[in-house]
Amino acid sequence: MRQLPKKGNMNERIDTVLHKFRSRMTSYPPGMCPLTLYRSLLHISMNQSCGKCIPCRDGLHEVDRLLKSIINGEAAPDTLSELEKKCLMIEETSDCAVGASGARLILDSLKDFSDEYESHIKNKRCIENTVQTIPCITLCPAHVDVPGYIAHIKEGHPEDAVKVIRDRNPFPTACAYICEHPCENKCRRSLIDAPINIRGLKKYAVDNVSADSVPTPRRNVSTGKKVAIIGGGPGGLTAAYFLALMGHKADIYEEHEKLGGMLRYGIPEYRLPKEMLDRDIKAILSSGDIEVFTDTKIGRDIPFSKLNSEYDAVYIGIGAQLGNRMPMENHDAEGVIPAADFLQKVARGESTDLSGKKVVIIGGGNVAMDAARTVVRLHAETVHVFTRKRDDYTALESELESAMQEGVRFRTLLSFLHIETNNETGTVQAVWLQPEIVNTYDDFGFVTTEHSSNYPYRFKCDLLILGVGQRSDSEAFSKEGVPVERGRILASEACRVDGMEGVFSGGDCVTGPSTAIRAIAAGQVAAINIDEYLGYHHKIALETDIPPAYPNPCIPTGRAEIEEKDPFERRTNFDFVELPMTYEEAMRESGRCLRCDHYGCGSMEGGRGDK
Amino acid sequence: MITVTINEKICSGAEGSTILEIARANGIYIPTLCFLEGVSDIGSCRMCMVECEGYQMLLAACRTKIKEGMIIRTESEKLSSYRKAMLELILSNHKTECMSCPSNGACELQTLCNRYEVSHGLPYGTRTEMDLKLPILHDHPFISYEPQKCIHCQRCINACHQIACNGTLKSDRLGSFHIVNAPFGKAYKESGCESCGNCVSVCPTGALTLKKENAYRNWEIKRVLSTCPHCATGCQLYLIVKDGKIVNVEAASGPSNQKRLCVKGRSGSIDFVHSKDRLTKPLIKAPSTGAFREVSWKEAISYVAERFMSIKKQFGSEALAGFACSRSANEDIYMVQKMVRTCFGTNNTDNCARVCHSASVTGLARTLGSGAMTNPIGDITTDVDCILLVGSNPEEAHPVVGMQIRKAVKKGTRLIVVDPRDIGLSSLADIHLKLRPGTNVAFANGMMHVMIKEDLIDHDYINEHVEGFSELKALVEKYTPERVAEICHIDPHQLVEAARMYATAGKAPIIYCLGVTEHSTGTEGVMSMSNMAVITGKIGRSGCGVNPLRGQNNVQGACDMGAMPTDYPGYQKVDNEDVRKKFEHAWGVSLNPVPGLKATDVFPAAIEGRIKGLYICGEDPVVSDPDTHHIVKALESLDFLVVQDLFMTKTAEYADVILPGISYAEKEGTFTNTERRVQRIRKAVTLDGDMRPDTDIIIDLMNAMGYKQPYLTPKEIMDEIASVTPSFHGISHERLDRGESLQWPCPDKDHPGTPIMHAGHPARGKALLYPAEFKESQELPDEEYPFILSTGRILYHYNAAAMTKRTPGLMDISGEGFIEVNYKDAERLGIGKGDRITVRSRRGEITATAHVGRKVSEGETWMPFHFPDSPVNILTNAALDEFARIPEYKVCAIQLVPNKHKEVKV
Incomplete structure (x- = not known):
């Protein structure tokens, strides 16, 4: 007699353990020895061995014995080559992926963490991460x-x-609303x-007390030093805030009419109401000696070299605000617009009614989602998001879900072939899409695709929004000697610009498009290091x-x-x-x-x- | 064909072959450890790994199929070092007390370690500590399992699942380790293990051993190839001989067993040979005291000859009879019937096929022209679509056939079981027709009714090769499924389905056994089986036919050799003038033209005084024939009884003279298995004592009785058999010793034998359809004797158990007579599981332990006939079949008396 699996059988019961297992893994704290982690992984492989083949069932245990001796600082230098030999043997002789991948893990670790291995054997201690720290x-x-x-x-x-x-x-308020x-x-x-x-609790706090009503710390007496801040986004404002508290004068040069950068011109109103952002900015501006020059673009209105010579230090926080376009015909036709530009336009109040329009969005990042949900609110007839792979949906899960709820339609495994424009008006009237199938992973661990044998098809479209990334407007700086590579300013983790005394930079213009909190961190680090550069060690109460x-x-x-x-x-x-x-x-x-x-x-x- | 390059050599092989197969075929060595052809290719040991261009990983040669253009290397520095590493890992977790290990010298791990110069494992075995805590399992009487020596190759598990197809050995897990769940601990009886030991035979190390293996080491023994002495499957085996004693049995690769053995073959084939109670001296009973005294051979032979000859002189030839033994060799049997015909001057010779498959011999000879199994075992259990299994429980009676049927079913063959009991195979059957005992003819007629009505028959075959179709059609017309269902106590829909399933299957054998023959309508039952195969054209083709599974090791041979009252060797009729002349010429005497008495008719004739002298070679009718009281009365009525046997059997006790013969392991000769395959037995040992080869005893007797019989070796006797028997013309010991496997008919020296009978057309010319009406069994249950009793065999014993009861382990596993009773009947009568109850028929009463359950239907019971404590033939009915004179073992009426009632009476 055949039977369905018994209710509450061991496999089901194990699933609850696996759930615990997963939560354990996600809560692995910062400050781990990578080798102990690898040993845990190895144990998973050992557990997963069915016990059939010798390399896996017995060999992995031998690997574990060696790894343990290395971790415990008991191993001799030749243990490493013994470990590698054993793992290679297991990888090459295993019957299935359980043994082979178990051995491969350790082989990868030998390559990726050779310094850690060496440290264990030579110094009998971990190379770094010697102390565990609070995760949040x-x-x-x-x-x-x-x-x-x-x-x-x-x-x-x-x-x-x-x-x-x-x-x-x-930025307690802005981050309460939009932090990742x-x-x-x-x-x-x-x-x-x-x-x-955590974000929810932060939001509860700023919903219950207006940030601009909470006094900023008492500022230091004036130092007489002047720092130029280029870019009034979250990074620049953060730097200005801390520099001002330390007693320095901070002059902010902002290209746009208002401060806030992408928080104002990138994040739509429905996610971060401008009046909430204004509370943080108001508090920042009240913290000390901060002067703001809006509608002032460095490199256009004032040369960078002028600032560099007039100020004691400069912070470049210009972000990455230029939306990318695809290198294809008609990419600048009427009705084709990068997502960042589109969001900026809407934020500036230049919004147009999209009633009756079919809108296509290419790309699955957070900016694309912001654009999609904005388009919905502009009454477009349909909004389609096309991506090549599922991996391309890099937006927060909650953003995707909200977009779907609001009626944005998603299709994947479609590559973008070309833009069709109306012969007479020159405006976009359709996009051509090529069905794809998935293929192998590339060197970076991303799945690749190739054209499917299905024919390309034409998709009607009145507005095409390109959510395919942004770049910095760094050309003017480059011309004046600021080191720039592939559009990004070269700066260290201490936010010092390579080879330029007193010039600091951080945020999206250094890292490429990223989150507000990273720009804020950069502003904070830059402020502290500028203070130090100027010869101080000011404290903030x-x-x-x-x-x-x-x-x-x-x-x-x-x-x-x-x-x-x-x-x-x-x-x-x-x-x-x-x-x-x-x-x-x-x-x-x-x-x-x-x-x-x-x-x-x-x-x-x-x-x-x-x- | 696919071409690959191995070590720069171009090799080609069929699509689907493995790297290992093609390498071996080209003489390229690849080491293997866990691999065993036909048993296991799970690739666990990785010893067989090879390098192949285009693959980063190494490939296990045993389980990787070749692809066009593969470029393979089987040897390299890397491969050698990896193979060494594997052996080290294995050895790290293997108890290396080789000195005390019974597998020392036969251990495959040892061999490979020597080859790769690996002398010890790593200092630290990952599972050693755990293995040491796992108990050694040695409660089973024959088999033990020592986990510390197990290398987890899983051959044993695969052998149990794929070869024995029983599946009691299983994989278990302890933490992250695989362990073998071997059923040889305390609960071995409840495990479902059939104790066949096929797992042991595949173990590459000493983890699984037969306890007998402790007695020797591989280099101390010689192996003697022989044939199993139990059932007629004809499994080939090696007798393992050390210092003049048989110490063990190993499976050999015979055509019918393919390296399989069952528990009887492996563990019950030698103890009786060396049994202390073997008869070692000729014995003569003192008429006054009834006590036997040891005599010289000279005295015994002359006394026997004188007594038989004086009876012949006084009462004529017809007052003498001689039975051959279907357990003994063809050469012995030939000489017995020759002695009876030339010296006694009568055709009163028979063998115990009379009481098992005489109905097959008679029935199939009548319908097809030859009374033997039509197709080989391998042919009807490999790649067939449907097996119709009627009245046969091969898992117990022909276990190695049972294993092969299980394998077929596992691979998708449909199975229809027609049997009154829930036998093991019925749990695997697509359809189980649990019919009332004694209703086979009605069942077959019902099947044919459906086949004809739904036009599922083979018109071309019928038109060309068949006679009697219209008569059959007219008769089965009346056997509607509804009527048959009522007679047989089955579901009419299942009958219809079974008919459709069998008739529409491309390849479908009928396999049957004593459930068909042992009835007063046994021959008609057999002919009904033949009828079904004939009208569907399933004769003379691979995977089809009518296949009686013969009982004893050489019951086929006993019939072939002419130990039959109607036939000379090779079924040449005694009443045929030309035939008789031929034998008179060959044997140099005039022969009696009158067919003799059948064995079952000899006993009533003895009671009537018509038979005065009887020679019995190796049979024990007191135990094995129905209605024991009737047999005893017949033996007591004789003037003179001679028994030639290994043991003092129940029958021997009634003898006037007992002549000690020798067993299959002490003589040269041949057995013919159920497939008509003539196979050698070989002398393995000579034992102390005065027992003599049976052929020598018979030749002595013949000479003493006045017939000039030259002294011939068994080989020479076979040559004489071949010279007088057309179907054996081509058979000789020389050919068999050369490794040929011959199935008769083998008409000349170059003929390869005949695996499938009736190819082209039936041997008879046209197949006869015999229309048989259903007749009730002769003794039906009534108010006084309300239960039907059937008898049969169990796995652990053979027939009268003369051989198997001398193996203590078999008695440990199963040593007590029992009766199967339906739980409802048991409840009604107040019989509990395991109660010792009284079983009574009109002919006598015995006691037996009640096995209560659902195996038999209400109103029916079943008993094995092996056990001396429950001699069931005291109860059985000697009602005989009209044609073959086979007794109705399968149906008699009994009453069941729970013991407490009896106590009250007392």
Whole structure:
């Protein structure tokens, strides 16, 4: 007699373990020895061995024995070659992928972490990462004291929470609304249930106290030094904020009419209402001696060399605002526009009604999603997003989901062949799409595609938005001697521009298009290093104390998500889409925080991860 | 054909062959350890890995199929070092106490380690510690498993699943380690293990061993190729001989067994040979005391000859009879019938085929012209579409055939089981017709009714090769599925489906056994099987035919050799003038033209006083024939009884003279298996004692009785057989010793034998369709005796158990007589599982342990006939079939008496 699997059979029961396994893996804290991690992976391979073949079932155990001796600092130098030989043997002789991939893992580690291996054998210690650090603080590029401000929220002090955030990041409001929250990725709370909704709590704080009503720290007496900040986006404003608090004079040169950079001209109103952004900017501008020159483009209105000679230091934070176009015929035809340009146009209020228009968007990143959802709100008849591969949907999962809810249509495995324009008007009237099939992975680990045998087809389109990346407007700087490679300014992790005294740079113009919080981190680092460059070590006061930590009962509790409004309502206007967190939600959510600043590694010297 | 390059040599092979196959075919050595042809190609040991251009990984030659243009290297520095590494890894986790290991010298791991100069494993074995804690399993009487020596090649598991097709050895897991779940611990009886030991025979190390293997090392023994002495499958085996004693049995690759053996063959074939209770001296019973005394051969021979001759003188030739033994060699049997015909001067000779397959011999000879299995075992269990298995439980009675049927079913062959019991195979059957015992003829008529009505028959075959179709058609017309269902107690839809399934299958053999023959309508049952095959044209073709599975090792031979009252060797009729003249010429005496008495008629004749003297070679009718009281009465009525045997059997106790013969392991000769395949037995040992080769005893007797019989070796006797038997003309010991495998008819020295009979046309010329009406069995249940009793065999014993009961392990596994009772009947009568109950028929009563369950239907019971504590033939009915005089073992009426009732009575 045949039987269906028994209910509650071992495989099902194991699935619950695997769930725990996954959450363990996601909550692997920063500060691990990579070899111990590899050994865990090796153990997974050993567990997965069915026990049939000798190389896998017995050989992997031998590899484990060698790896363990290396990790424990007991191995001789020739253990490495023994390990490599064994792994090669296992990889080449395994019957299936379990053994071969297990051995391949270790072979990869020998290549990718040869320094770590060497350190274990020679020095009997790890090369770096010797101290584990608090996940949220470490992973926030600006190293905001997350447990600290959550504790304030829990205590009912949102203004103190704002102060704690500002200690590292002067955009508590903007980040509460749009931050990608890498701080949540490895939250230790995953060990119990799910990561804390850190952005949600931050938003609760700034929803309950207007950031511009919270005083910035007392500023230093004036130093008499002057720093030019090129670009009034999140990075430049952050640098200006901290420099001003340190007593320096910061002059901000902004190309646009208003400050905020991409936060204003890239992020649509429904995600970040401009009045909320203005609260942060208002607070920043009130922090010290900051002068703003809007509608002033360096390289057009003022030469860069002039600033460089007139100021004690310069920070270049010009971002990456120029939308890319594809190198193909008709790419600049009427009705074809890069997503960043389109969003800027709308943000400037030049929006047009798209009623009755078929809109096509190429690309699956966050900017493309912003464009798509904006198009929906401009009453377009249809909005289609086409990508070549599923991997091309790099936007946040929540952004994709919201776009789908709002009626954006998605198609994948279509490559973009060419743009068809109307012979008479020259405006776009269709795009041609080539069906693709997936192929092997490339050297970077991305899947490639090739043309399918299915025929290309024509897709009617009145507006074509290209969400295929942005670049910096760096040409003018390059001309004046700033080192630029492939459009990006060359600067170190300390934000010093290579070979230029007193010139600092950071954010998108150095890294390529990225997130606001990374630009903010760069602004912060640059400000501290400019201060140091100018010969100081100014401190910035945190004018609040972190509430004490209490033991957490660790009762598994759901994560309070931020909900959005009815999608059909959302798509009719540019109103902010998220619903606020209630008091009860915020209290429960902040109560889940495990206070890693107090418990565990956070109490150790160097264990906070904020350096 | 696909061409590849191996070590720069261009080799070609058929599509689908593996690198290993093509390399071996071209004489290129690739080491293997876990691989075993036909058993396992899981590629676990990686010893056979080779380099192949275009592949980064190495390929396991045993399981990689060749592709056009492959460029392969089988040897390189890297390969050698990897192979060494594998052996080191294995050795790290292997107990290397080779000195005390029974596989020392036969161990494949040892051989490879020597070849690759690997003397020890790594200092640290990853699973050694765990293995040491796993218990050694040695509760099974024959087999033990030592985990510390297991290299986890899984050959044993594959052998159990793919060769024995039983599947009781399984893979288990302990943490991240594979372990072998071997059923040889305390619960071995409940495991479903058939104890066949095929797993042991494939183990490359000493992890799985037969306990007998501890007695010797590989270099101390010689192997003697022989044939299994149990059932008629004719498995080839090696007798392992050390210092003049047979110490073990190994499977050989015979055509019918393909290296398989069953528990009887592997573990029950030698203990009886060396049994302490073997008869070693001729014995004569003192008429006054009834006690036997040891006598010299001279005295015994002259006494026997004198007594038989005086009976002949006083009462005539017809007062004498002599039975040959279907367990003994063809050469012995030929001499017995020759003695009876030339010295006794009568055709009163027979063998125990009378009580098992005489109905097949008679029935099939009548319908097809030859009374033997039509197709070889391999042919009807490989690549066939459907097997119609009627009244046969091969898993127990012909286990190696059973294994091959299981394999066929596993590979997709449909199986129709027609049997009154839930036999093991019925759980694998597409359809199980659990019919009432004794209703085979009705079943077959019902099948044919459907086939004819739905026009599923082979008109061309019928038109060309068949006679009697219209008579058959008229008769089966009445056997509607509904009527047959009522007679047989089956579902009419299942009958219709079975008919469609069998008739429409391209290749479909009928395989049947004693469930068809052992009835008072046995011959008609056999002819009904033939009828079904004939009207569907399933005769004379591969994968088809009518295939009786013969019982004893040489029951086919016993019939072939003319131990039959109607036939000289090779089914040449005694009442045929030309034939008789030929034999008179060959044997130099005038021969009796009157057909003799059949064995089952000899006993009533003895009671009536018509038979006065009887010579029995190796049979034990007191145990094996129906209605024991009737047999005993017949033996007691004789003036003179001679028994030639290995043991003091129940029958021997009634003898006047007992002559000690020798067993299959002590003599040269041949057995003919159920497929008509003549196979050699060879002398492996000479034992202490005065027992003598049976042919020598018979020749002595013949000479003493006045017939000038020259002393011939078994080889010379076979030459004489060949000279007088057309179907054996081409058969000789020389040809067999050269490795030829011959199935009769083999009409000349260059003939390769005949695997499939009736090819082209039936041997008879045209096949006869015999219309048989269904007749009820002779003794049906009634109010007084309300249950039907059938008898049969179980896996662990053979017939009267003279051989198998002398193997203690077999008795450990199964040593007690039992009766299968339906649970509803048991509940009604208050019989519990394991109760010892009284079983009574009109002829006597015995006790047996009740096995209560669903195996038999309500109102039916079943008993094995092996066990001395439940001698079931005291109960059975000696009702005989009209044609073959075969007794109705399969149906008699009994009553069941729970013991507590009896106690109350007492």
